[in-house]
Amino acid sequence: MDSNPSTPLTPDAFGRVHIVLVRPSHPGNIGAAARAMKTMGFARLVLVAPKALPDAQAEAMASGATDVLAAAETVATLPAALAGVTLALALTSRRRDLATAPLWAREGAAELARLAVTGSEVALVFGNETTGLSNEELAFCNRWAMIPANPAYASLNLAAAVQVLCYELRLGIEAAQGAVSPAPTFSPVGMPATHEEIEGLLAQIEGMAVASGFLDPERPGRLMLRLRRLFARAGLEREEVNILRGLLASFQRPTGKRYHQGA
Missing domain, CATH: 3.40.1280.10 (SPOUT methyltransferase, trefoil knot domain)
Known part of the structure; x- marks a missing residue:
């Protein structure tokens, strides 16, 4: 038809x-x-x-x-x-x-x-x-x-x-x-994260959780499934994924600096 x-x-x-x-x-x-x-x-x-x-x-x-x-x-x-x-x-x-x-x-x-x-x-x-x-x-x-x-x-x-x-x-x-007229031009900031970018973040979290002893790889339970659901609700942007990945990486290589809030 x-x-x-x-x-x-x-x-x-x-x-x-x-x-x-x-x-x-x-x-x-x-x-x-x-x-x-x-x-x-x-x-x-x-x-x-x-x-x-x-x-x-x-x-x-x-x-x-x-x-x-x-x-x-x-x-x-x-x-x-x-x-x-x-x-x-x-x-x-x-x-x-x-x-x-x-x-x-x-x-x-x-x-x-x-x-x-x-x-x-x-x-x-x-x-x-x-x-x-x-x-x-x-x-x-x-x-x-x-x-x-x-x-x-x-x-x-x-x-x-x-x-x-x-x-x-x-x-x-x-x-x-x-x-939408005309279609907006996007800068890298504010762009939604892609599937593989979020998967990379999840893989990094899982690896660190296993290495720290927080997650037992033999009995992982539903931790990663819950994190997937959390990130799906959040609608992460590319810059946010980069921030989280950088923050996680910093935990693995301490700088020796200590920051605190004081009067």
């Missing part, structure tokens, strides 16, 4: 959106997802450990979107798929323990759209058709959202879920573009 968009596509904003499919098991769903993306103006498809690709069925289901399928990036892990991303929004249909506060799909898409329009790389993350996203995979994402489907039967086909979110994201980008 052809459509007549009310406003022209803006490749920069649409091109900053990564549609990530984690461990997709059916090649036909990958092709159908590519088609759903293209109808809404998106083309950056990232596949995490797909079961089968390339595949003739994927190409058949992609129909006129075989270019999106051919350009898809394939990676081994979700962290690799989120490299350079400022905000990753995961889609799931069930509440998870220690997860950040949930959003409805429209709210989440609007948040992604605002960042994409103002220069940030963002990602929509979808799980496996049968098992969805694992708790560990969900923890790599800053936020998570649900589609307000029929509570008695909320199971959507993967490509259908991609279509719904891409539609909401398109509307969000168009609305955000109307509110």
Whole structure:
């Protein structure tokens, strides 16, 4: 079905959106997802450990979107798929323990759209058709959202879920573009931290916690999961991550100086 968009596509904003499919098991769903993306103006498809690709069925289901399928990036892990991303929004249909506060799909898409329009790389993350996203995979994402489907039967086909979110994201980008003219120029200060920058901070904290004896690597519990949730709520900026990493590093190499407040 052809459509007549009310406003022209803006490749920069649409091109900053990564549609990530984690461990997709059916090649036909990958092709159908590519088609759903293209109808809404998106083309950056990232596949995490797909079961089968390339595949003739994927190409058949992609129909006129075989270019999106051919350009898809394939990676081994979700962290690799989120490299350079400022905000990753995961889609799931069930509440998870220690997860950040949930959003409805429209709210989440609007948040992604605002960042994409103002220069940030963002990602929509979808799980496996049968098992969805694992708790560990969900923890790599800053936020998570649900589609307000029929509570008695909320199971959507993967490509259908991609279509719904891409539609909401398109509307969000168009609305955000109307509110941002011209797009601001960012300096390094105030830029949101990327996924790998936050992961670097978490790795540094974990390493120091183990070295100090605070964290038992044999029985880590849920410390790192709680820290992920804390940082997701905080919305760290790049400069803030640098400050925290520098502060942590200073604890490992004392200068001998002592500072105190006095009258």
